[in-house]
Amino acid sequence: MGKITVVGIGPGNLDEMTPKARRAIEEADTIAGYNTYIKLIEPLLEGKKVIGTGMMQEIDRCRAAAEEAKDKNVAVVSSGDAGVYGMAGLVLEITQAMPEDTRPSVEVAAGVSALSAAAAVLGAPLMHDFAVISLSDLLTEWTTIEKRLRAAAEADFVTVIYNPKSKKRADNIKKAAEIMLRHKSPDTPVGIVTAAGREGERKVISDLAHFTGEEITMFSLVIIGNSKTYVKEGRMITPRGYENKEQL
């Protein structure tokens, strides 16, 4: 019987992929993943079978990978960390539904997540408690997303927004910012990082009052500060709280 390793490739450059993840890809017979991410690891794919499909076909892609893994070594790749809104869950769900005699083993190789990559570009916004919320309402009711945005804002979490915008839901990020503004100060810093760790990486630091979301693409992550977050010399910093104990 074969196996599947669900691999987090990190932000997308080989320099930020762990040796464990890289080896899982190099040793695999077959690689499955969203085309955009397959392209990022092209140097590692020579001689391998590739199951690449467009967005929105996650289930079919995972099923094909599981079928392949009955007698082969397969790597299913996610950008960032496969364990954060990645393919780890779907691969486990689909393989656990297979009959035991053909079921491949599954391992997850963690990667540098998009939230870690974006935080590093911005400075140090995640030094204190944070909430991570996806604005994609394809698989989640918008009312649930709204409830979580409200809870995060009310309890003064730093808030990390995944999937802030797509063609079909360009306005969700504006609605999210409005909800945040009801509970957070207008001068709360907002960091937008696009293509972190990849060609064309860029960051914009703004605040809730001036936030328009124009710079946001499908490859952006947005981090909204807590009540103590500040911006200094282009870095977004959420203090851990040492200054309560001692003058820095």
Add this chain to the structure above:
Amino acid sequence: MGKITVVGIGPGNLDEMTPKARRAIEEADTIAGYNTYIKLIEPLLEGKKVIGTGMMQEIDRCRAAAEEAKDKNVAVVSSGDAGVYGMAGLVLEITQAMPEDTRPSVEVAAGVSALSAAAAVLGAPLMHDFAVISLSDLLTEWTTIEKRLRAAAEADFVTVIYNPKSKKRADNIKKAAEIMLRHKSPDTPVGIVTAAGREGERKVISDLAHFTGEEITMFSLVIIGNSKTYVKEGRMITPRGYENKEQL
């Protein structure tokens, strides 16, 4: 002028450290970090000056690193990701307070965070929105921590608990579980991962009703599911929601 790279070394084995992080350590003249983490990267330290101190001396250690970096290349290491409750913030705060003519440049090299490492060990608990909360009340009022635990439970976030236990605050995790129980079902899965990715790694999967926290040490991370999280064949899985659209 010198520079500081704040390096996330990942869970603690060289196989899960990014090449970028490794290179930052290899190219540094001086390494600063908590002794426990310094030990994990010992193979990389030959011929380097090491500023290692015990816990609770973060500020002094960062100051010494900043002083050193006036004319040297310094790496300040954090386990996991330096950008998640790590040293990135303190290094930026301390260097930004230095006079410009001696101030080193600062870069953050992201790592595989403890939450990503623990999630990979447990299965796929972070496929949906999650809150990350530290139970350390050394630098944060307990009332703030409680408010965030309550908000995370009420809004049905998966909840990741950092610093669940130390000698001085062995009971915080029990209080946290009690708060969770007021809003979450008693059969909500709870995963405890200790020393993820290191020698002696172990996991325990329990639920809120049976959770005692006995297995927890200073090197544990706790992940509490949302209302949809389930355990199957030893894996803790939070469904992304595909099953709402299609039978898996």
